[in-house]
Amino acid sequence: MGQHKNERILNKRMHLAFYTGGTIGWSVVLSILLYLCIVLLLGLLVYREMATSDVWTGLLLFLVSLLSALALARSLVTLRQNQTFWRSHKQQQNEINLLRMLVNPLVDVLDKARLHEEATRQLSTILGYDAVVLLTLEEPGEGASSAQSLLVHAVSSTSTPLSWRSREPNKLTSICQAGEETTINWHIQRVAQFDTWMRQQRVSLITFFPLLYHGKKLGALGVARCSGSALSMSEASLLRLYAEQLATFLEYARLYEEAHERQVFAQALANIATRLNAAAIELGEMNQLICDEGGHALDADYTIFYLPDEKREKLVPLTCWDKEQERVAPSTIWPELSVQEPDGQTFFDLQARLVHLERADAVSVCKLSPTRSDVSPPDKAACGSVQKGVLRNALWQCGVNSAILVPMMAEGEPIGLLVFARRQSAGRQRRAFSVFDLPHAQDFSEQAAVAFTNARLYERLRNAHRRLQELDQMKDQFMMTASHELRTPLTAVQGYIELVVQYGDVLPPEERADFLEKARRGCDELTMLLSNVMDASRLERDVIIRPALLKRVSVSEAFESVTLMIEPNLTREKRELHVQVADDLSVQADPMRLRQVLLNVCVNALKYSEPGTPLYLSASVYQAPGAVVSIDVTDRGKGIAPEDQELVFQRFYRLEGDVNSPVRGSGLGLYISRRLIEAMGGKIWITSSGIPGEGSTFTIQLPMA
Structure with a gap:
């Protein structure tokens, strides 16, 4: 069944060249017939002249015929070369048209996940490959180690598309980092999920083409057929061109995503700044605004705002934001934190902290470099594995794979703790937080601290004003009460003394x-x-x-x-x-x-x-x-x-x-x-x-x- 499918797709690919090839064949036949008639005519003419004329005239005619034959041979060779060139040109035109057919659906795609899906689907449906794999390297620092993580998107003709992320170095990572075209007879390469997928598709021979953008290694594109046949030269040429175009689109999508994240982050800061200029703002409204805008700014699934208790021994969840539910009650999900726990100590660290939850019993932790302008991937000194606390247990249960904890500072003192978390989506492989997100989290925290401080000062001022109004009312009431209370004993004293004065002699x-x-x-x-x-x-x-x-x-x-x-x-x-x-x-x-x-x-x-x-x-x-x-x-x-x-x-x-x-x-x-x-x-x-x-x-x- 697969062989018949491949034959139908190849027939569709060669349909464009069929008419052109037939036209060239008839042109060659007509040219040969024309020159053959000329040769016969010259031969008969030479024979007649030699039979009726002298030797010199016959020799001259013979030379003329020889030159004509040589000219004919030259014309045949030229025709053959033109035919070859024409076929090569038409083949290139066919490849360009086919490449255009493959690339056109990708031109307006700026979302990376959708681009991965469309790029692999095109090769599977139009070119008929039984298995297509797109490997893309992500920036260093996406994981808890300095190695690049690998995003794998696999499409086949018999199963639904799959995506997964690999954080450990393996054979696929080596293929991407090599940046060379390679064909591998894949059996067991100790890449567990990919090995299983290859066995399910019943393919073994797979060819990878590098994805390079101005020398930058973005990943690799792999194709395979169940028949195990090698790629033809024309197929390999087409796939090289396609890989070049795809690398450009991937880089553009990455740049667009970064620009979009910066735009969203700038808009969130602008929203906070706008609320700062408001004439009056409720503290509770500002607390929720910090969570909402922080979640949008850092593309987080959860945002939690912690405040210390009066003794500064615990951090209490004040408000939180959920990307799906928009708002939830903090006490229903998120626990209180002791300042003695690793997460609670972030409140006093004065630095943003990156946390990756990779296993059920431990997490990896990275801190923001003191030099904010020179952010580099975390190393062994900056990252370590620590046991999970109550917050990390709650995050793990919600499917979170990475989080950023950043303290809010006011006048050099910590006033709160913001937690941004991203979870592993079942339908889509989301990018985890990296050290490159720490400066954004720190910037937002600084802006949020100003907004929170202003809102708190406004609330204190308003409460003081209300208290003064209450005191004024109490003083007015006191004046009325005091005048009444003073008049009562004075009246009694005055009355009894008057009785004694008037009736003292008879009493x-x-x-x-x-x-x-x-x-x-x-x-x-x-x-x-x-x-x-x-x-x-x-x-x-x-x-x-x-x-x-x-x-x-x-x-x-x-x-x-x-x-x-x-x-x-x-x-x-x-x-x-x-x-x-x-x-x-x-x-x-x-x-x-x-x-x-x-x-x-x-x-x-x-x-x-x-x-x-x-x-x-x-x-x-x-x-x-x-x-x-x-x-x-x-x-x-x-x-x-x-x-x-x-x-x-x-x-x-x-x-x-x-x-x-x-x-x-x-x-x-x-x-x-x-x-x-x-x-x-x-x-x-x-x-x-x-x-x-x-x-x-x-x-x-x-x-x-």
Whole structure:
């Protein structure tokens, strides 16, 4: 069947020369007949003259006939030469036409993968070869070693086209690097995948033609037939011309691909720069933009943007980009990185790192040369094999064969880590990242760092502006609340004093003493409000507690002092006070400020709990890295919701925002308490479920004395 196919293709190739060859044959026959008639005519003329004339006349005629015969012979030789030249010319024309038929479909093909497919398909369908192999050498540095990798595209008449990449030096690589025409009787050359393919096609004799572009070795083109017959001279000549044209197209496709990559990269940088000039940009939008544009700029399948945590011990995936899905949630695929892992250490290396995942248990790593302008293929000093970490395991599971890790720098400090990854496509052999991609990754990282820093500064500025607006609103609310809170005790003081002045002579001594006591409590409340305002103002400027004021303070004595101050409230509201503290328990604190904090917290607990509910004071030792004392103040009020537990320590913040609320206060007590406790080297926080009746527990933690 294959022989009949070859005969049909050869008949089609010679159809163009059939008419021309037949025309030349008839022309030769007519010329011979014409000259034969002339010879006969001259012969008869000589015979007649010799029979009727003298010797000299006959001799003259004989010489004329001889000259005519020589002229005839010369004409026949010339005709033979012209015929040979004509056939050679027509053969060249046929080869040119056939070459044009082969080359024309390749002229407008600039995609390298499609060019490989079309170039091999043309030889298989038009010239009828049973096996066609296109070998192309890729630039050094595509793999983890300095050797050139080889891309193989094979087409046959009986199976689908195949493509694969070979990274190890072998017989095919040697053929390409030799740059010479060679015919090989292929049996077993230890090129596993190619050996298998050759056996499947049942071919053994294969001829390779070099692909050379101005002396540059691009690869080789191999053809074979199942019959094992050698190529004819005309076939070899045609394939040499085809290989020359194909080498030119391959070089043009490579240059176009590089130009296209540079254009895409420049466009990505332009997009980032355009967003930099935007009047306002969200930080989250900028984070996603960095991943999107980075993926397009470096033609990556995955882009991951890592940021360090507060302690800079881990790198957390913030956003990522997937070429197929466009956007995915980072936490679903990509893991957190410890800065102790090899991948995490790139965050502090200040250099882009190239990673090739070649085996399931190890990867090859290359770093960017410090001299960016002189990028060369990696050598043994720059590359090494390391065990895979969590990120590389995730990349390997996604089919990634190469990745670039590049830190983002701002003012000489690392602020993030970008990961660009390419995977091995099942339908197409994609080029892996090489050291020549590292400068592009570094350039994009620098531009992205500027964009990210600007967006982060803008977000901080916007948050600060929003916070100032909130503070302005709180101050306005504080002024209204303060005026109300100051007016309430002043009114009480004024009222009781007026009663004593007007009716002092007739009032019983007990009632008069009660009026004066209530007036005194109003003055104390007014004094506390003014003290809180003054303390808040001083805390804004500096810390009002100096180390010299810190001393050993008995917790039980501090409890007794506070109990005396809140005892009238406890008696009036019929509350029970439960105190649990060891007599010898002491803390390192400022005595006056500690009593102020405890009073603020206790008064706050009484305000936000119903009369008749108990109040609990307790203290215990907690063994931390250093011994500390935890003081708990617990009520059975309505509690504080978890989302409000940090807000209550802010200036001017009140759970009861209405000025007409029965719960009075300036919104400064807990803010002052936190600042004072922190100034004494301690902490204060709230524990509450926010469920009414379960109440809240304020915990004060101070160093043990």
